[in-house]
Every structure is written in C-alpha cells, then in structure tokens.
Amino acid sequence: MIWFFQVSKAYSSGQNILHQIDLHVKRGEFVYLTGSSGAGKTTFLKMLYAETKPSEGEVIVGGVDIGKLKRKQLPYFRRKLGIVFQDFKLLPRRSVYENIAFTLEVLGRPKYEIRERVEEMIEEVGLQHCAHRLPALLSGGEQQRVAIARAMIHEPWLILADEPTGNLDPTISNEIFGLFEKANRRGATLVIATHDRQILQQRDPSHRHLHLDKGGFVEGDVEMVPEVEPKESP
C-alpha cells in the first residue's frame, strides 16, 4: 500500500531530513509516527500526500509513484486521502456543516448525497449541537472533530494526521483517537504523527509504532525524549 524505497529528502538549504528510508505499510494498518521536533515527521507525511517529492528513491502510495506524479494528476490522487492537521485548517467563515460538506462539494457529489452524508458524519463525531456554528465558536476538541469529519466523509483509504492532538487535553485526545480507530476498523489505513506519549502507552498492541531518528526509522517501542525538558522544582 505504502512503499518507501531508499528514500532520502534534503532541502535546498542542504539540510538532510530523511536518509535512505525503506518502509512498507500494509492496507488497513494503524501507524504511529514519533520523533523529536525536526526529525522529519511532517516531511514524511508531506511526501505521502505529494506536497513534496523525494530527493532520492521512490515513494509509492496506493500504486502511485509520488516522484512521477504530474500536477494535473495531483487532485485525483488526493481525493483518495484524508488529511488532518494540528491547526485544524478549517474555513473560518463557514459553519461546521459547510466545512464538512466542503470535501464532497469539491468532489462534485450531488446535493442530496452531501446532505445525507454530512448529517451522518456530524452525528458520528458528536457535533449535532453545533452543526451551524462557526469554527471560532467551538472548543479545540470540537474543531478537531470537524477536521476529522471532513477528512473521513469521503471514506478515504488512507488518513494522514500531523499532530492531531497537539493542542488538546488528554481526555479530548482520547476521544479524537477513538474516531481514528473507528475509521481504521472500517478499513482505512492511518498514519499519525504524534508527540502524545499517553496515547502511545494506551495504544492497541496491534498498532504499529515507527520512530524517526537521525533521518531513519526505528521500529517498535522506543524511549521517547520529551519535547521540552521538565523544569526542576526549586
């Protein structure tokens, strides 16, 4: 499903982010991606949704070679994916309903289908009480649920999430991961970049954990270095 063959990524500044990575992710897998800041988690995800191309090697996602993907083909490729960001990326002047419906509108689905699917999705993520509110009037957890609903509404086979719980408290984070697990049970492949150690500790043992370090992957449980060293008490 996802193949990385000897993939390296270096930026024009000369910074080498990823170095000769080999990886295979099977369909339906749930993958946690960890690593310190600047380890290349976002770059790795960006390659998966073809926002950036590898400097060397081949990245194959759902049979598509990202390096050879043409600009015109990009929209059709992205329609098979769902992407969730830490900063939610919601449309500020549109209601929850409109934000979720946006993906289907872009895909040109008929109006009745959009209405039906959006209502189902709003119920699934538990946002019935605020369906017609603007994102600014929602809590962080609610906003992220809108973003997840938008990413899942067209039933993509691959869902990518970049620090989806970065701004949320632990209870809300658990709820958010619950939604991801639901999507995974339906058959979607998930790749989630996270710093949330609590989530990793509680994760299902069948979920895979990849740790990015020094431009390469370390598979399995790794001791995670906290992002910010805790201050010593006086």
Place this chain on the structure above:
Amino acid sequence: MRYMIRHAWRNMIESWRVVFQTLFMMTVCLLILGAFGFVALQTQNVLKHWESEAPIIVYLKDNLDKKKTGKLLEYLKSLNEVHKVKWVSSRESMKRLGKGLGDKGKIIQELDVSLLPNTIEVELANHSKKTPVILRLQKQFSQLKGVLEVDAGSQWMAPLWKMASWLRTILWGGGALLLLCTSFMAASTIRWSLLLHRKEIEIMRLVGATERFIRAPFYAESIFEGGLSACFALLTLYGTYMILWSHYNGAFVAFTSLPMSFFPVLYMVLFVFGGVIAGFLGCWIALRTHID
C-alpha cells in the same frame, strides 16, 4: 456551475467594499471609452449622411461656350466615380434659389439678371460616396479648364473627416489602453479575493479540488464585474444622451441635418462583451501571478 456562481457571489459579498470600488473604477474607464465611441458614432453618422446626400456642384466660368461645356460634361461622365451629370443653367439656378427661400424668394425669381453661374451637378456612383474620394474629385475638378469653383457638400466635410480619423485612432489605441486599465482593476480585486481566500484554496487543494474548480469562481466574479461595469457605463451614457437630446438635438439637426443617435443594439452587446473580456483578462493576470 451552481457551485461556481454561489462561491463567486459569496466572494463578492465578503469583500463588497473592494468590489464596489472596482466596479466604480471600471465603470469610469468604460464610460470614457463609451464617450469616445459616442462622439465617433455621431461623427461617422453625419459623414455618411453628408456623403450620401450632397452632389458635387461644378460652377462654370461665364465665358465657357457650348462646345467646351459639352466636352467637360463628356469628360465628367466618362469618370468611373461618376454616376450621372446634369447641366444647370444660371436661370434654373436662380429659380431654385428663389424656391428655396420661399415667399422671400419671389424677388429673386422676378429678377431678370442672372446672379449665379451655369453649373454641372455631378452625382457620384455609390461606391464613390466616400469623403476621401469626394475631396479628391473636388480638387481634380477645380483644376479643369473653364471651372470657376467646385462645391462638394458641406464645408465641414473635410475637417469632420479628419476628426473622424482621429477619433478612430483614439478609439482603437485609447480603447485598448482603457480596456487594459479595466483589466488591471479587475485583477486587483481578484488579487484581494485570492488573499482573502488563500486558506480556502489551500484546503481545496488538500481535499483534491482541480485547478479549474479552484479558479472558476474567481473567473465568474471577474466576468460579472466586467459585464456589470459595462452595463453601468452604458446606462450612464444613455442618461447623458437623453439630456443632450432634450437640450441640443435641435442645434445638432440644424448643423448636420441629422438627429443624434445612440449606439445600436449590436454595439451595446459588443461593449458589454468588451467589459466581460476585460474582467476575464484581469482574472487571468491575477491568477497567473498569485495562484501558480
């Protein structure tokens, strides 16, 4: 299509101040263009009218005998540009003048002395009823032996023709420039709209919207603004025309023997189409520089 129109409308509502300013500026530009067009149209109409109406009148010298007059008539008739020639005696000319003056002309009709010279009226062929041809023939005839003077319609024909040529040049050159200005104004609104919706565009790309789908609402907005500005400019021009008509049409008819006229429907459609094209071009410029 409905999505495109809905989004274009939403874009305009969200940035209505900028849209309003742009509409105003575009209307002013198109109004200037339309005003030039209006003057050019009147000039063109008057010229056409004068060209079709007026025969060339060749005044003959008093000492020209019958033989020489006959030769002159034959020569004029042989010209390609000439359809018909008619010799008019001085007495006949006096009669016509008298009739033209109505009651006051009786004195002239009763005069026994001929004050006017013999003349030849030259009626031109249809293909020659054009100001440059008329002016050329006037010059050519006046150089003939036995010809006193040549009158080719109105004395204003030559200056009016020059003015029409200038207006045509200004209309094409200035028109292109003004349409470009209109396009740049449309481009600035679209640029603003793009800035306002950059987050939306980013999300659209992430969820798999095609470039055509992303760009279409901006094109719709720009085309609508261009068309609407052209309509506003036309309405303002029509209002001005009505005012001019009510105050100055009498004087205009007295001078040109033709009433003022507004643009025909085809010209109006072309004018609105020009506005639409300017809007489209503006959007294309903005998208090319800010979205790629």
